[in-house]
Amino acid sequence: MSAYRTGDRLDRRRFLTTAALHGATVVGATALGAVDADAAFAAPIRPLDPAVAESAFAEGRITAINDDVLAVAGSYGDHSRVRVTGATSVWKVRATTAADIETGDGLYARGVPLPDGTLAADAVWVNIVNLHATIRGIEKTRLHLAHGQHEIVGNLMTETTSAAYGTASPTADLSRLTIGQSAQVLGAWRPSDGSVDLVRVAVAPGAGRRR
Numbered sequence: 001m002s003a004y005r006t007g008d009r010l011d012r013r014r015f016l017t018t019a020a021l022h023g024a025t026v027v028g029a030t031a032l033g034a035v036d037a038d039a040a041f042a043a044p045i046r047p048l049d050p051a052v053a054e055s056a057f058a059e060g061r062i063t064a065i066n067d068d069v070l071a072v073a074g075s076y077g078d079h080s081r082v083r084v085t086g087a088t089s090v091w092k093v094r095a096t097t098a099a100d101i102e103t104g105d106g107l108y109a110r111g112v113p114l115p116d117g118t119l120a121a122d123a124v125w126v127n128i129v130n131l132h133a134t135i136r137g138i139e140k141t142r143l144h145l146a147h148g149q150h151e152i153v154g155n156l157m158t159e160t161t162s163a164a165y166g167t168a169s170p171t172a173d174l175s176r177l178t179i180g181q182s183a184q185v186l187g188a189w190r191p192s193d194g195s196v197d198l199v200r201v202a203v204a205p206g207a208g209r210r211r
Contacts, residue, residue, distance in 0.1 A: 092126040164202040
């Protein structure tokens with residue numbers, strides 16, 4: 001099975017959820033599409049420039065790093081190689097560089113396939129997860145979340161974690177998050193302990209209103 005998937009959004013979401021349970025913010029755009037965290041979940045686009053090949057994708061766990069090539073074991077039993085360069089956008093909680101990518105990390109990459117089968121990465125999202133969960137507990141530095149039968153610890157990060165209440169723009173004000181709320185959580189999984197560094201916690205319209 002090919003490591004490259006250009007149209008199956010459900011499979012990509014399944015991987016990103018599974019990575020968090022089993023164990024960039026980049027501003028701008030490229031010929032292959034946006035490179036912020038939300039772009040990992042967007043439908044593939046056809047480049048406006050006819051000289052640019054349609055974007056392809058690879059996902060899985062990083063099993064080895066050889067110079068600028070990442071060996072990736074995919075969720076479907078496939079294997080791929082992903083090449084990162086100084087021009088590759090890397091997201092790992094925030095905009096970073098390839099130096100922060102580690103063996104054992106989960107990876108989702110977008111780029112252009114080379115003749116040798118390597119994916120030349122335009123953007124790499126490391127350990128990114130997008131989960132629907134229920135807030136079960138709130139502490140000063142973390143949230144306790146329930147995702148199905150799984151309990152997840154969400155790490156609150158100063159100057160990084162934001163909340164989105166309904167259709168309002170994300171804000172640093174987390175005070176309106178309450179126990180029992182359903183939330184969509186965007187963040188980065190920590191392979192070391194299975195927790196998630198929270199980038200954004202979005203609750204449904206009407207949630208979080210002060211009475």
